[in-house]
Amino acid sequence: xxxxxxxxxxxxxxxxxxxxxxxxxxxxxxxxxxxxxxxxxxxxxxxxxxxxxxxxxxxxxxxxxxxxxxxxxxxxxxxxxxxxxxxxxxxxxxxxxxxxxxxxxxxxxxxxxxxxxxxxxxxxxxxxxxxxxxxxxxxxxxxxxxxxxxxxxxxxxxxxxxxxxxxxxxxxxxxxxxxxxxxxxxxxxxxxxxxxxxxxxxxxxxxxxxxxxxxxxxxxxxxxxxxxxxxxxxxxxxxxxxxxxxxxxxxxxxxxxxxxxxxxxxxxxxxxxxxxxxxxxxxxxxxxxxxxxxxxxxxxxxxxxxxxxxxxxxxxxxxxxxxxxxxxxxx
Numbered sequence: 001x002x003x004x005x006x007x008x009x010x011x012x013x014x015x016x017x018x019x020x021x022x023x024x025x026x027x028x029x030x031x032x033x034x035x036x037x038x039x040x041x042x043x044x045x046x047x048x049x050x051x052x053x054x055x056x057x058x059x060x061x062x063x064x065x066x067x068x069x070x071x072x073x074x075x076x077x078x079x080x081x082x083x084x085x086x087x088x089x090x091x092x093x094x095x096x097x098x099x100x101x102x103x104x105x106x107x108x109x110x111x112x113x114x115x116x117x118x119x120x121x122x123x124x125x126x127x128x129x130x131x132x133x134x135x136x137x138x139x140x141x142x143x144x145x146x147x148x149x150x151x152x153x154x155x156x157x158x159x160x161x162x163x164x165x166x167x168x169x170x171x172x173x174x175x176x177x178x179x180x181x182x183x184x185x186x187x188x189x190x191x192x193x194x195x196x197x198x199x200x201x202x203x204x205x206x207x208x209x210x211x212x213x214x215x216x217x218x219x220x221x222x223x224x225x226x227x228x229x230x231x232x233x234x235x236x237x238x239x240x241x242x243x244x245x246x247x248x249x250x251x252x253x254x255x256x257x258x259x260x261x262x263x264x265x266x267x268x269x270x271x272x273x274x275x276x277x278x279x280x281x282x283x284x285x286x287x288x289x290x291x292x293x294x295x296x297x298x299x300x301x302x303x304x305x306x307x308x309x310x311x312x313x314x315x316x317x318x319x320x321x322x323x324x325x326x327x328x329x330x331x
Contacts (some may be wrong), residue, residue: 099237137308
């Protein structure tokens with residue numbers, strides 16, 4: 001393990017910025033946003049960013065996959081160049097790091113998505129443990145994670161007050177920390193104590209996905225409250241739904257991949273015109289089953305990292321924790 005003194009952090013970021021695009025948390029108005037490092041003041045006291053920073057980089061809201069043009073010989077297809085810029089995401093919260101690990105399962109199926117893979121391979125993720133869970137809505141310990149989880153990251157940082165304990169998780173994590181001072185035993189012990197205290201601050205509840213009833217009344221009740229805005233999915237670190245759109249004409253244009261949400265009516269319309277989830281009840285149910293039942297059956301873990309954004313930012317105050325508790329009580 002290594003140690004980073006706070007007064008030397010700016011110099012370290014400048015060194016990294018010579019080789020990498022370095023994305024850091026900064027205050028933008030009333031929210032925290034991850035921006036390119038350029039010597040501006042970094043906010044490492046932030047609670048959490050509005051937008052999941054790693055998802056935004058690895059899976060852009062809109063990206064061109066290929067361009068096409070018709071010719072007498074047929075269509076000419078030109079794939080978009082892969083984005084292989086070297087990046088460091090510095091200071092992402094453990095829930096966001098765990099979220100990208102879950103998105104990996106979507107884009108690393110056989111064959112892997114080359115556009116996603118190029119960004120993923122060239123990005124080093126340095127996470128920042130939560131010494132104090134930032135929001136009332138955080139529930140990472142209830143989904144098998146913690147305020148100091150290391151899933152999806154190359155380095156875990158723990159704020160010790162005057163500096164950071166830097167614990168490498170991967171070989172490239174070790175590489176980027178090369179040359180730093182070795183951490184002392186007292187620093188390692190302090191970090192461990194901070195992690196234990198952070199765990200105690202979160203109220204843990206049990207999610208019983210076996211109790212989820214497809215025909216339960218709760219889906220209809222929640223659908224009456226939901227306005228279908230999609231905030232719960234667009235701002236989710238682990239949601240990876242997208243749609244493909246042709247922009248142009250039949251003669252010339254491009255294929256674009258755009259974020260989509262299962263909460264929009266058009267998302268599930270099939271080529272025949274049939275929509276298996278025409279009502280909000282079916283769409284609300286689909287999101288919760290996908291997060292807590294289908295993903296667990298397939299991968300052995302929830303497709304939810306407990307960041308609490310869907311709770312904190314829902315305009316009609318729908319709380320997924322209350323839903324899952326009511327499901328358990330009904331079961």
